[in-house]
Amino acid sequence: MIKAVVFDLDDTLYPESSYVESGFKAVDSYLLEQHEITGFFNTARELFHSGHRGRVFNDTLDALGVEYQLALIEELVNVYRSHLPTIALSSEAKDILDRLSGRCKMGLITDGYRQVQRNKINALGVSDYFHEICVTDELGRDYWKPHEKSYQLMQKTLEVEPEQCVYVADNPNKDFVTPKKMGWLTVQLISETGEYCFTDVTPEFEAEHKINSLPELRQVLEI
Numbered sequence: 001m002i003k004a005v006v007f008d009l010d011d012t013l014y015p016e017s018s019y020v021e022s023g024f025k026a027v028d029s030y031l032l033e034q035h036e037i038t039g040f041f042n043t044a045r046e047l048f049h050s051g052h053r054g055r056v057f058n059d060t061l062d063a064l065g066v067e068y069q070l071a072l073i074e075e076l077v078n079v080y081r082s083h084l085p086t087i088a089l090s091s092e093a094k095d096i097l098d099r100l101s102g103r104c105k106m107g108l109i110t111d112g113y114r115q116v117q118r119n120k121i122n123a124l125g126v127s128d129y130f131h132e133i134c135v136t137d138e139l140g141r142d143y144w145k146p147h148e149k150s151y152q153l154m155q156k157t158l159e160v161e162p163e164q165c166v167y168v169a170d171n172p173n174k175d176f177v178t179p180k181k182m183g184w185l186t187v188q189l190i191s192e193t194g195e196y197c198f199t200d201v202t203p204e205f206e207a208e209h210k211i212n213s214l215p216e217l218r219q220v221l222e223i
Helices: 016-035 040-049 056-063 070-082 091-100 114-124 149-158 177-182 214-221
Strands: 004-007 105-110 132-135 165-169 185-189 209-211
Touching: 004 149, 016 040, 016 070, 040 056, 056 070, 070 114, 091 214, 105 114, 105 149, 114 132, 132 149, 149 165, 149 177, 165 177, 165 214, 185 214, 209 214
Parallel strands: 004 105, 004 165, 105 132, 165 185, 185 209
Antiparallel strands: none
16 A cells, blocks of 8 residues: 655656746846846757757857856856746646645655755745655765665655655656665656656666656556
């Protein structure tokens, strides 16, 4: 019997691209106010949605013809990571959380820099849904998924056995291999807008169930 449902955050409960765009807007405003540089948001957004990752700030400034030093990139990264995002739960996420509330224990495990993830959690207003929230960066950078520590702590805090736990997430590169080994049931949300919707992995990294939308989780959980 399932007694605990644990969720990932990014691209599971809300589309991470909305956080990225929120961050780009914060950087755009900063550049205009502090450096009189315009056009950052539209250019960065276009580059991101065309697949640019990692050096998107550099690439955007290059595209705008801006001469810059590394210190400016560090400024922009700090603005991006520290900004209070304008993001919202998807309607499907809110519905499934509402349905599960009171039926079972719920947890959240999320990777990412602690300030960034806590800002997201606060902006989404989801804290009251969860009996336990684990931002893995607060345990230490070495304990990001797929390290087992966050899953072990979650299981202990929620006071459930492995076979009573479900983990719902999106990234097969790191989300499912560990809870599967521990005996949890794993569910991958495959969204057309998700970062990992077309990722192929070996069987040990695959989730046992795959769904295309959160309402389908009701069938997996039989609720």
